[in-house]
Amino acid sequence: MVEAMVETILQAVILPVVALAIGLFFLGLYRVLMARIHWRYGPPLTQPLIDIIRLLYQRGNSHGVLFDLGLVLSLAGAVAIVLFLPFAKWCPVSDSGGLLVILYLLLFMPLGIALSGGEGANPNTSIGISRKLILALGYEVPLLLALIAIMTHYRTISLVEIVRMQRESWWALFSWPLALSGIAYLLILPAILGVRPFDIASAPQEICSGPMVEYGGKYLALAHIQHALSLFTGTSLFVNLFLGGADNAVVFFLKMLVVFIGGVSVNAVFPRFRIEQAVRYLWKWPTVLAFAGLLVVTLVK
Amino acid sequence: MDRNQLGKWLKQPAKMANKYSLNAVYFCTGCGIIEIPPVITARWDAERFGVIPVATPRQGNLFMITGYVSLKTLRAIIRTYEQMPDPKYTVGFGSCPINGGMYWDSYNTIKHLDKYIPVDGWIAGCMPRPEAVFIAVTHLWTLIDKDMANGYVRYREQYAQYRKNQETLFGKLDWPPLYATGGKAQKGQQ
Numbered sequence: 001m002v003e004a005m006v007e008t009i010l011q012a013v014i015l016p017v018v019a020l021a022i023g024l025f026f027l028g029l030y031r032v033l034m035a036r037i038h039w040r041y042g043p044p045l046t047q048p049l050i051d052i053i054r055l056l057y058q059r060g061n062s063h064g065v066l067f068d069l070g071l072v073l074s075l076a077g078a079v080a081i082v083l084f085l086p087f088a089k090w091c092p093v094s095d096s097g098g099l100l101v102i103l104y105l106l107l108f109m110p111l112g113i114a115l116s117g118g119e120g121a122n123p124n125t126s127i128g129i130s131r132k133l134i135l136a137l138g139y140e141v142p143l144l145l146a147l148i149a150i151m152t153h154y155r156t157i158s159l160v161e162i163v164r165m166q167r168e169s170w171w172a173l174f175s176w177p178l179a180l181s182g183i184a185y186l187l188i189l190p191a192i193l194g195v196r197p198f199d200i201a202s203a204p205q206e207i208c209s210g211p212m213v214e215y216g217g218k219y220l221a222l223a224h225i226q227h228a229l230s231l232f233t234g235t236s237l238f239v240n241l242f243l244g245g246a247d248n249a250v251v252f253f254l255k256m257l258v259v260f261i262g263g264v265s266v267n268a269v270f271p272r273f274r275i276e277q278a279v280r281y282l283w284k285w286p287t288v289l290a291f292a293g294l295l296v297v298t299l300v301k
Numbered sequence: 302m303d304r305n306q307l308g309k310w311l312k313q314p315a316k317m318a319n320k321y322s323l324n325a326v327y328f329c330t331g332c333g334i335i336e337i338p339p340v341i342t343a344r345w346d347a348e349r350f351g352v353i354p355v356a357t358p359r360q361g362n363l364f365m366i367t368g369y370v371s372l373k374t375l376r377a378i379i380r381t382y383e384q385m386p387d388p389k390y391t392v393g394f395g396s397c398p399i400n401g402g403m404y405w406d407s408y409n410t411i412k413h414l415d416k417y418i419p420v421d422g423w424i425a426g427c428m429p430r431p432e433a434v435f436i437a438v439t440h441l442w443t444l445i446d447k448d449m450a451n452g453y454v455r456y457r458e459q460y461a462q463y464r465k466n467q468e469t470l471f472g473k474l475d476w477p478p479l480y481a482t483g484g485k486a487q488k489g490q491q
Contacts, residue, residue: 031348040346044304047322047351054318058362059386204356216359216386 012083012092016229019082019236022253023228024048026235030264037268048228052221060217063120067214070116071222077108078229084159085236086245088252091160098157099147102237109230110136113211113223120214128210131275132201138282139191145290146181149297150241153178163245171244177300180293182242187286189259191278193234195267200275235259319362319388320442321351326361328381331368333395333428340431350438358384363441366420369397369404370411372470379467382418383479387453390445392437393423402427416466419452 027048035042044050062068083093084102110132117125150172154162166172173182191198202210215223235256239245243259246252273281310317329337341347341354355361358381370378382391393414396402401412414420421444424437444450456463460480468474 035346035348038343040343041349042346043348043351043353047348050318050351051322051324053314054322054362057315057318058388061359061386208356209360212360213357214359216357220360 008092011090015087015090015092016079016082018087018249019229019232020225022256023225023230023232024052026231026260027224027228029260030267033261033264034268037265048224052224055217055221055224058217060215060219062219063214065119067116067119067219070112070114070119071215071219071226072112073115074109074112075222075226075229077105077112078226078233080108081105081233082229082236085233086160086163086240087236088246088249090249098159099151099162100157102159103144103147106233109226113226117211117214122213124207124209124213125211127207128201128203128213131203131207132211134275135191135198135201135278135282138279139188139286141283142184142188142286142290143192145287145294146185147241149181149290149294150178152294153297159240163240166244167247171242173242177297178242178293180289180296184286184290184293185238185242186262187289188282189234189238189263190266191282193231193263195263197266197270197273198278199267199272200278203272231260232256235263316445320445323350323352323363323390323438323441324355324361325352325363325365326358326381326385327354327356328358328364328366328378329368330366330370330374330378331395331397333367333397336394336428336431336434337365337367340434345431345435347434347438350435352438358382359386361385362389364389364391365394366391366398366414367394369395369402369407370414371409372411375411375414375417376471379418380476382456383476389453390421390441390450391418391452392441393420394434394437395429396425396427399423399425417463417470419455419463421450421452 025045028043028045031047032042032045081102084105085091114129114132117129150162151157153172154165156162156165162172169175172178173186190196194201202212207213212220212223238259239252239255243255246255304317304321337354339345341352347353352363358364362385364382364385366378382389393399397404397410398414398420401407401410404410405412411417422437422441424433426433441450457480460478461482464474464478464482
């Protein structure tokens, strides 16, 4: 009993660190891959880590109490989601919440950034936040439909159960009734990760990196860490829901890598959508597919 | 490149990270900015040096003054420079910020940029080639290593003089002083 508890606590401490390491690796890989696709040499793989160390030593300036607290709220939300997502066999608190908690916690990251950025009182921040909320409105409809289809099909809200059931049969992405929801999720994955063609919220060339515009020094370092964790969350959720999780960490990591590289390849070759184009896309094909998937799942049952 | 030397990283993490993560502020003052797109894109790829342009002064630590500085631009340059967080480095690009260049007799162009903001290094030429930017970056690394790229320290210590120069040029400035200027101590904007 005591041993199990110690193990859970150890996992809860180690898992965010592992998630941060993987997230930073993804950020570095993202920049190197983008460079190679552009036929450049690109930065070293450790460049995001170097940036974060530099930012931590740089002087940041606050714009008020909410400016600090919102960022902390966002970071706390990111860490909490990491604890609720099973990473291979590690799942310290995932048996106590399931998908519904994750759905709530997913809102924390943009909400915290919105609260914090709003305190900065920069017009670019408000534009960025409103764009981010519009984008979230766009992708949450197909996301919710896909998740409801999954929960209906497996008759559970627990992620651990969903992963176990997929291991007994087929991965959800390749099984008949859930394939439609899986494809819908794949289509909205770039929007969840916030990469091109859906980087309308942080468009640096239009609105000076949007919600990040007033962050400097330590604040930007925290925002980078939160971004790294959100990359981990987005890919890990997909691997758990549709690719059947994994027994050991290495296989799980490889699956995440495949999903992430797919998302980044889309990023490298597409220009940015306009806002109404993005919403029109998100509410057209992914929503239709996810809705059809939900219908099939309910009718088959 | 000593980017991979672990001993130096453990001894002076701040200095090493400042060296290899120079985020340049997008600020186009004059014709010199035409040399920057080839520098940051596929032809010369500044990102392998860790140099990448950022959109806002809050996120940057390298400020390149590319080309001639008119009076109107200088006002924006000072405000941008004061919004950047310490430590920050300024590089004058081209001969115009050094001594006016071909605008040496212009009534509306600044002849000596370093009277108004501290400058850590110059890239001479009209225009400097993109390779000169990389020579400047590697030279800036040496300066940071030897603690000689200390423009932001000079700005803090001699702020009264810089502010006086700025006010001589503009009359009354419509933003509060960044640091205390001796006489009336006001709260800085940073």
